[in-house]
Amino acid sequence: MRLLRCCRSRASVADLAADLDLPLGVVRILLADLRERGLVTIYQPVASGLNDVRILKEVADALRRL
Amino acid sequence: MPYADSDPTGDRSPIPVAIKILVAGGFGVGKTTLVSAVSEVRPLRTEEEMSEPSSLVDQLEGVERKTTTTVAMDFGRISISDDLVVYLFGTPGQKRFWFMWDELAYGALGAVVMADTRRLADCFPSIDYFERNGMPFVVAVNCFDDARRYPSETMRSALNLTDDVPLLLCDARQRSSSRDVLVALVEHAVARLSSGQHVTPAR
Numbered sequence: 462m463r464l465l466r467c468c469r470s471r472a473s474v475a476d477l478a479a480d481l482d483l484p485l486g487v488v489r490i491l492l493a494d495l496r497e498r499g500l501v502t503i504y505q506p507v508a509s510g511l512n513d514v515r516i517l518k519e520v521a522d523a524l525r526r527l
Numbered sequence: 528m529p530y531a532d533s534d535p536t537g538d539r540s541p542i543p544v545a546i547k548i549l550v551a552g553g554f555g556v557g558k559t560t561l562v563s564a565v566s567e568v569r570p571l572r573t574e575e576e577m578s579e580p581s582s583l584v585d586q587l588e589g590v591e592r593k594t595t596t597t598v599a600m601d602f603g604r605i606s607i608s609d610d611l612v613v614y615l616f617g618t619p620g621q622k623r624f625w626f627m628w629d630e631l632a633y634g635a636l637g638a639v640v641m642a643d644t645r646r647l648a649d650c651f652p653s654i655d656y657f658e659r660n661g662m663p664f665v666v667a668v669n670c671f672d673d674a675r676r677y678p679s680e681t682m683r684s685a686l687n688l689t690d691d692v693p694l695l696l697c698d699a700r701q702r703s704s705s706r707d708v709l710v711a712l713v714e715h716a717v718a719r720l721s722s723g724q725h726v727t728p729a730r
Contacts, residue, residue: 468533473545475571475614477531479602484574492531504530510544511636514720516611520546521713523607527565527706 464491468501543610547634548712550601550617551656552641553649557669557699558617559601561641564705566603566615573598573627598627613709620653628656637663637716639708641699644674647685654686663716665693667708 467477478488495501510516530542550558562568574597601617616631618624620640632638638657642650650666657664668682677685679694688694693711697704 465533468531471530471532471542473612473614474529474531475602475616476604478573479569479571482570482572484572484597486574495531495533501531501533504532504542506529506542506545506634510546510611511634511716512720514717516544516546517636517713517717517720519611520607520613521710521717523611524565524605524613524706524710524713527605527702 464488465495465500468492468495471504473506541610543612546611546613546636547631548613548615548709549628549631549635549638550615550641551620551628551638551650551653553620553643553646553653556620556641556643556646556649558641561639561667561669561697561699561705561708562601562603562615562617564699564702565709566605566613568601568603568615568617571600571602571616573600598624620650622652625652625656632660632662635662637665637712639712640664640666642666642668642682642686643671644668644677644682645671647682650686654688663712663719665695665708665712665715667695667697667699669699670696 463481464477467480474488474492475485477492478485481488492501492503496503550562552558559568598619601615603615603617605613605615607613618628618631638653640650640653640657654664654666666686666688670676679696683694686694693715695708695711697708699705
């Protein structure tokens with residue numbers, strides 16, 4: 462299954478949906494099924510970055526170099 | 528943004544910090560141009576349940592049982608390092624798409640609202656939305672070659688912007704210009720953070 466192949470390395474759900482050209486909702490449902498069978502692990506993102514001035518300054522500096 | 532992987536025993540590197548930025552604004556205002564100027568852009572489809580106003584616009588004859596509509600977004604990704612990634616979502620600004628914004632806005636750093644001086648009103652719903660949920664946003668006026676230029680004070684008052692919302696002029700075709708808009712947004716978020724306003728997930 463293509464989705465499982467794409468999940469060999471860690472990927473965001475949005476990246477998977479764009480790569481496979483499938484709607485986000487469809488990918489979510491497929492991933493939930495795969496998780497039920499123990500085939501994938503779903504991680505929650507690190508949300509603290511939004512309130513971390515150091516990380517945001519790092520982002521601003523990196524964007525300036527684009 | 529959740530991450531998935533199928534190798535529970537392998538890669539133990541930290542989950543990357545994902546910074547999500549929304550790019551909103553009316554049809555044809557340059558959202559795709561801006562996102563593609565700074566990142567590799569791919570279409571991202573989402574099946575959404577149709578709201579009432581949307582079902583008046585999307586012709587339903589012959590498909591009366593269809594209750595979802597496909598919305599395509601511009602999806603861009605800027606990898607800053609192995610553990611830091613910026614995601615850009617170019618989202619349709621019309622009020623009839625608000626129902627999908629709540630989910631998109633969840634956990635987002637902030638938004639760029641794009642405006643075109645020839646159709647300024649097109650960005651009102653986007654500004655309304657971000658003002659309501661308290662998300663940091665900047666307004667980027669895309670300077671189309673044939674559009675009249677106005678002083679920023681005039682545009683501020685036309686948009687009824689409070690003083691703390693940055694307003695920038697940009698040329699979305701230029702990478703440096705689009706980049707500056709994103710930098711302005713991140714700096715705006717930092718300034719708000721430093722003044723004690725935390726970025727809270729909008730829900």
